[in-house]
Every structure is written in C-alpha cells, then in structure tokens.
Amino acid sequence: MSSDTADTAADSAGADEYDRSAAEAAEAADLVDPLGAARDRFVLPEGLIYLDGNSLGAMPAAVLPAMNDALSRQWAGDLIRSWNDNDWWSLPGRVGDRIGSLIGAAPGQVMCGDSTSVQLFQALVAACRMRPGRTVLLTDGDSFPTDQYIADAVGRLLDLEVVRVHPNDVGEHLDARTAAVLFSLVDYRTGELFDAAGITGAVQRAGAVMVWDLCHAAGALLVELDSIGAEFAVGCGYKYLNGGPGAPAFIYIAERLLAELELPLTGWHGHRTPFGLDQHYTPSLSVEQARIGTPPLLSMLALDAALDAFTGTSMDELRAKSLGLTDRAIHYADARLAEFGVEVVTPREHRRRGSQVSLRMPQAYEVCQALIARGVIGDFRAPDLLRLGYAPLYLRHIDVQNSMQILYDVLATGAYQDPAYAHRNPVT
Numbered sequence: 001m002s003s004d005t006a007d008t009a010a011d012s013a014g015a016d017e018y019d020r021s022a023a024e025a026a027e028a029a030d031l032v033d034p035l036g037a038a039r040d041r042f043v044l045p046e047g048l049i050y051l052d053g054n055s056l057g058a059m060p061a062a063v064l065p066a067m068n069d070a071l072s073r074q075w076a077g078d079l080i081r082s083w084n085d086n087d088w089w090s091l092p093g094r095v096g097d098r099i100g101s102l103i104g105a106a107p108g109q110v111m112c113g114d115s116t117s118v119q120l121f122q123a124l125v126a127a128c129r130m131r132p133g134r135t136v137l138l139t140d141g142d143s144f145p146t147d148q149y150i151a152d153a154v155g156r157l158l159d160l161e162v163v164r165v166h167p168n169d170v171g172e173h174l175d176a177r178t179a180a181v182l183f184s185l186v187d188y189r190t191g192e193l194f195d196a197a198g199i200t201g202a203v204q205r206a207g208a209v210m211v212w213d214l215c216h217a218a219g220a221l222l223v224e225l226d227s228i229g230a231e232f233a234v235g236c237g238y239k240y241l242n243g244g245p246g247a248p249a250f251i252y253i254a255e256r257l258l259a260e261l262e263l264p265l266t267g268w269h270g271h272r273t274p275f276g277l278d279q280h281y282t283p284s285l286s287v288e289q290a291r292i293g294t295p296p297l298l299s300m301l302a303l304d305a306a307l308d309a310f311t312g313t314s315m316d317e318l319r320a321k322s323l324g325l326t327d328r329a330i331h332y333a334d335a336r337l338a339e340f341g342v343e344v345v346t347p348r349e350h351r352r353r354g355s356q357v358s359l360r361m362p363q364a365y366e367v368c369q370a371l372i373a374r375g376v377i378g379d380f381r382a383p384d385l386l387r388l389g390y391a392p393l394y395l396r397h398i399d400v401q402n403s404m405q406i407l408y409d410v411l412a413t414g415a416y417q418d419p420a421y422a423h424r425n426p427v428t
C-alpha cells in the first residue's frame with residue numbers, strides 16, 4: 001500500500017468514526033428533547049430533511065381539518081353568516097394576539113393581515129410621521145430587498161433622506177435628524193441576530209422611532225417586544241409561524257402609541273365604526289386601526305390552525321433547541337467541511353445567532369441543488385451562500401447530522417458538478 005493510500009484509508013476511518021460518534025450524540029440529544037413530540041404535529045414527507053422553514057414553514061397537521069372545515073362548513077354552508085357565527089370578524093385580532101404571545105407582546109397590540117411589505121409601509125410611515133421635522137430614515141443596506149424598497153418609497157413620499165447603515169454601527173449615525181430606523185432582527189443572509197434591546201434603546205435615546213422586521217425571528221427565538229420598550233414591529237406568517245404559502249403578515253404597535261398614531265392605509269376595517277358606513281375615516285382607538293380591508297380569511301384560518309403547533313411550548317425551550325441544532329451544524333462544518341473551502345458565516349456566539357446556519361462556498365447554488373436531489377432542502381442566496389434553516393418545532397438533532405453527512409458526500413464526491421445542477425430555477 002502506498003503511503004497516500006494509507007493516509008486516505010486512515011482519513012476515511014477517522015471520518016467514519018467522527019460520523020458514528022456525532023450520530024450517537026445526535027440520537028442521545030433527541031431522546032431527551034423536551035420538544036421531541038412536537039414533530040408529530042407536522043406533516044413532513046417521509047425521508048425528507050427540511051431545512052427551509054425559514055422560507056416556508058412545514059405544514060402543521062391541524063391545518064388540513066381546519067381548511068376542510070373552513071371550506072365545506074364555513075364558506076360553503078354558513079356563507080356570509082360566518083362573519084358573525086364563525087367569528088370571522090375578530091379573527092385578525094385573535095390571530096394577532098396569538099402571534100403576540102410568541103414575540104413578547106401583551107394582547108391588544110398585534111394585528112394580523114396583508115403582507116409584510118404592506119405592514120412595513122404602514123409601520124414606517126406611521127413611525128416617521130411621529131417625528132415631524134426630522135429628515136432622515138436609517139435602514140440596513142444588507143437587509144431583505146423589500147425592506148429597502150419600502151424604506152426608499154417612504155423616503156420619497158415623506159421627503160426623507162434614506163441612509164443605509166449596518167445595525168451594529170447605528171450608534172454612529174443617530175442624531176437629531178433621525179426620524180425612524182428600520183432593521184431586521186435577524187440578517188436573512190448570514191443569520192446574524194442583532195441586539196434588539198440595545199438598538200431600540202439607542203434609537204429612542206436619539207429621539208427616533210424603531211421599527212423591527214421579525215420575519216426571521218418570530219416563532220424561532222425569544223423576542224420580548226414589550227419588555228424592551230419596542231414601538232413597531234412587523235413580520236410574516238409563512239416562515240417559522242408555519243402559516244402556509246402567502247400567509248398573512250402581522251404588525252405590532254405598542255399600546256402607548258395607539259392614541260397618537262396616524263397610519264397611512266385607512267381601510268374601512270380600521271374605522272372606529274366600520275358598519276356606520278361614514279363618509280370620512282375615524283380610526284379605531286385600539287389596535288383594530290391597523291386593520292385595512294377585508295383580510296384573506298382562508299389563509300388566516302390556516303395560520304390560526306398552524307399556531308396550535310406552538311401550544312404548550314415555551315420560547316425558551318424553542319430557543320434552546322434551535323441553538324442546539326445550529327451548534328451541531330456549525331461543529332460539523334468546522335470539523336469536516338473546512339477542507340472544501342466552506343466558511344461558516346453565521347456568528348458563533350449564541351447571542352448573535354438566529355435560527356439558521358449560512359455556509360459560504362464556491363458553487364453554493366449547485367451544491368444546494370445536489371442536496372435537494374438527495375432529499376435535503378435548504379436554499380441558496382446569491383452570490384455564494386448555502387442557507388440552512390432550523391425550525392426547532394419539527395427538526396431532530398439526527399436530521400442535522402444526516403443532512404451534514406449528505407452535504408459532506410456531495411462535496412467530497414464532487415456530485416454537485418453534474419451539469420444538471422447548474423440550471424437556474426426562477427426561485428432559488
């Protein structure tokens with residue numbers, strides 16, 4: 001045997017041993033996982049490892065019967081009577097309060113409806129209007145495009161200068177000109193979690209108003225809006241809240257602001273007396289003013305049912321599980337994937353990490369496609385990130401281990417070089 005062959009054999013024996021003991025540790029962690037049973041609340045395709053709950057959450061089992069009931073009894077049978085008899089009218093507020101319980105908001109401050117983009121517009125215009133005379137709106141140039149596009153549109157509308165700053169540097173840019181600040185709590189690409197309390201405090205000390213985008217946080221990690229004194233927040237219903245494709249979004253407005261607020265989208269559902277059918281708009285005094293028009297009832301009923309999957313769980317448990325899963329993925333990447341030029345871009349400190357692990361690598365797109373072909377679904381974010389999301393309600397530690405082993409094989413064998421994986425789909 002040549003010395004090269006001997007080295008390779010020794011490496012592979014070492015690798016097998018690493019995987020064996022890592023798999024045993026993952027199985028042991030699953031055995032004592034307090035959230036282990038929650039996986040049964042989801043419909044997950046057999047044999048698939050789903051690491052994209054940060055884009056579209058898996059379907060909770062409770063959604064199917066709820067949809068069946070919504071269609072065949074409520075819509076087909078009860079028809080228009082459902083607004084009263086099935087309490088469709090109060091659904092946006094009820095779902096809002098349920099979401100509120102997952103993001104540290106006492107009842108009466110969260111309204112469900114519309115898309116995140118619409119809610120961003122609502123919150124940002126209202127926030128900027130609270131600081132007349134101030135001329136600057138700060139946002140993160142690395143944040144999700146819709147956030148930046150809406151910030152720019154609000155800037156044009158209200159004649160504000162939009163300045164892009166990184167959340168960690170916001171302190172250097174805050175001054176008496178700053179009207180409002182919009183940041184995502186978790187960077188959608190890198191998974192970096194920002195300091196919600198620290199940033200909110202700094203923004204408020206400068207006399208500005210803070211708007212948080214919680215799309216990558218709600219349902220995955222501890223958010224304590226009331227206790228950090230937050231003002232506005234928005235987020236979507238289809239990621240870690242598992243509300244389904246196109247699920248309605250939500251807006252949080254701190255109760256103390258409700259009386260002084262001027263929301264820009266004044267639809268009739270937000271009127272103080274919607275069925276008074278007044279000619280002019282008078283906003284509801286409560287968070288009901290954040291309703292706009294007729295909500296997407298079926299999607300909202302699906303989201304309502306999906307939220308049952310959180311029953312009996314605490315955000316502390318979810319956060320601990322999420323960190324356990326992402327720790328496991330990061331350890332594996334450090335131990336076994338560095339040799340392929342893979343770099344972990346997600347912060348290693350728990351306090352700075354969301355619920356995803358982003359791996360920078362050449363040909364990340366092709367690697368992502370090769371993984372999907374092998375039953376591991378993550379996603380790709382241009383130009384070079386493989387993004388793996390860890391939804392703590394339904395992922396097991398062994399899923400992390402198995403998916404990383406498959407990733408190792410895809411890289412080690414060069415399987416991702418198959419030309420079929422280079423074909424670019426419209427959605428990556």
Ligand SMILES: Cc1ncc(COP(=O)(O)O)c(C=O)c1O
Pocket residue numbers: 115116117118144146147184188213215216236249
């Ligand atoms: C941070 C963030 N904001 C907003 C959105 C999407 O907004 P909308 O729900 O309006 O499509 C996403 C989508 O992934 C996102 O990651």
